[in-house]
Amino acid sequence: MTFDASNKKETSRREFVRQSGILAGGLMAAPLISNANYFSGSSDVIKVALVGCGGRGTGAAMQAMLSKQNVRLVAMADAFRDRLDSCYKILSADDISDWTSAVPNVKDKIDVPEERKFTGFDGYQKAIALADVVILTTPPGFRPVHFEEAIKQGKHVFMEKPVAVDPAGVQKVLAAAAVAKQKKLNVVVGLQRHYQNSYRELFKRKDLIGDIISAQAWWNNDGVWVHERKADENEMEYQMRNWYYFNWLCGDHINEQHIHNIDVINWFKGSYPVKAQGMGGRQVRKGKDHGEIFDHHFVEFTYADGSILNSQCRHIPGTMSRVDELLIGTKGKIYCNAANIVDSKGKSLFKHSGKNDPNPYQVEHDELFAAIAKGQYLFADAENGAKSTMTSILGRMATYSGQIVEWDKAINSGIDLAPKSYAWDATPPVLPNSDGYYAVAVPGVTKFV
Numbered sequence: 001m002t003f004d005a006s007n008k009k010e011t012s013r014r015e016f017v018r019q020s021g022i023l024a025g026g027l028m029a030a031p032l033i034s035n036a037n038y039f040s041g042s043s044d045v046i047k048v049a050l051v052g053c054g055g056r057g058t059g060a061a062m063q064a065m066l067s068k069q070n071v072r073l074v075a076m077a078d079a080f081r082d083r084l085d086s087c088y089k090i091l092s093a094d095d096i097s098d099w100t101s102a103v104p105n106v107k108d109k110i111d112v113p114e115e116r117k118f119t120g121f122d123g124y125q126k127a128i129a130l131a132d133v134v135i136l137t138t139p140p141g142f143r144p145v146h147f148e149e150a151i152k153q154g155k156h157v158f159m160e161k162p163v164a165v166d167p168a169g170v171q172k173v174l175a176a177a178a179v180a181k182q183k184k185l186n187v188v189v190g191l192q193r194h195y196q197n198s199y200r201e202l203f204k205r206k207d208l209i210g211d212i213i214s215a216q217a218w219w220n221n222d223g224v225w226v227h228e229r230k231a232d233e234n235e236m237e238y239q240m241r242n243w244y245y246f247n248w249l250c251g252d253h254i255n256e257q258h259i260h261n262i263d264v265i266n267w268f269k270g271s272y273p274v275k276a277q278g279m280g281g282r283q284v285r286k287g288k289d290h291g292e293i294f295d296h297h298f299v300e301f302t303y304a305d306g307s308i309l310n311s312q313c314r315h316i317p318g319t320m321s322r323v324d325e326l327l328i329g330t331k332g333k334i335y336c337n338a339a340n341i342v343d344s345k346g347k348s349l350f351k352h353s354g355k356n357d358p359n360p361y362q363v364e365h366d367e368l369f370a371a372i373a374k375g376q377y378l379f380a381d382a383e384n385g386a387k388s389t390m391t392s393i394l395g396r397m398a399t400y401s402g403q404i405v406e407w408d409k410a411i412n413s414g415i416d417l418a419p420k421s422y423a424w425d426a427t428p429p430v431l432p433n434s435d436g437y438y439a440v441a442v443p444g445v446t447k448f449v
């Protein structure tokens with residue numbers, strides 16, 4: 001769900017202020033923030049560029065401005081001018097309660113005159129050049145290119161998950177992540193459960209359940225928004241606006257949403273699967289505006305130690321709704337959403353109350369900007385973000401093909417879903433047939449898509 005000025009009080013798990021956390025790392029001198037005061041105030045100002053001005057971008061920029069540091073938004077970029085204008089209107093509003101009652105306004109921290117608003121496919125480069133920290137919140141298909149550019153320009157980064165939609169993109173992010181480490185650039189990825197107190201407390205105590213031998217993960221709910229095709233939109237614009245339903249932009253909902261739950265299991269396991277097999281399809285959500293993605297996936301991921309993650313995600317109204325993770329060990333179980341650890345007989349070993357826990361979406365920004373302000377290098381989330389993204393992609397490959405897909409073969413496959421060129425008159429990677437429908441994967445026929 002997105003944050004849209006036309007739906008003022010809208011809230012969701014993926015939105016605005018719902019944050020909390022800390023991810024500790026070593027203390028090393030990070031690149032200092034720029035001392036060039038050509039925009040704002042004092043020499044300690046941290047200049048931020050927002051690349052991707054949709055709902056999540058608006059929320060992330062708000063959270064950055066609400067950190068306790070001297071932060072200023074100085075540049076914005078989006079493919080669409082109307083999205084940029086909507087985001088700017090919200091962030092610069094006198095009374096933010098028009099859109100949410102949860103936070104004060106951040107108007108005084110917004111310094112983005114017309115000449116620092118960039119649109120089109122190449123605007124991100126210009127926005128990145130003006131900042132110390134870059135927020136990357138476009139559709140995921142653009143993330144590898146934007147992240148690579150931000151690291152090339154020596155910027156700290158907050159980027160949303162997933163960080164890619166295909167193996168080629170994952171490899172690009174891994175390469176840039178290595179450079180970020182060399183340059184000591186802080187990188188936070190929006191897998192916010194790493195910054196949520198309840199999950200951190202469970203992680204500290206995961207040894208209470210012994211060795212993890214199996215796990216389950218769910219992201220089952222009604223689904224998300226749909227952008228209906230407008231008469232004046234060409235194919236590229238339509239797919240960009242309806243990006244959730246095209247794999248070159250989104251990677252399917254197993255990648256865009258279910259990555260959260262899959263990542264939790266990887267985190268607690270301390271490893272990534274070596275292979276996957278599963279099933280899925282389109283049973284309910286199969287209209288013209290639903291592009292090419294499935295509405296349900298069930299994947300059996302196998303780790304090197306033989307342990308299994310049974311993973312399911314579904315976007316079908318009227319069905320069981322659950323977003324959660326369960327880890328089963330030799331001595332007990334961890335119920336993640338309930339923040340409860342029990343022994344093999346069901347006796348509670350630990351229960352996190354959650355009382356007064358901070359919002360994990362806010363904390364990931366609080367901690368990032370605090371580290372930058374102090375000149376500390378603490379955050380290197382990109383490698384895990386890339387590998388958990390690859391886990392989700394591995395699952396998609398398994399459900400689309402109906403085959404057992406091995407990690408090493410998949411990540412080194414070179415599969416690249418990106419268009420040949422990024423332009424409004426360019427041809428997207430997939431096109432509708434004469435009836436307006438897009439080709440959909442067929443298990444047993446489709447190969448490694």
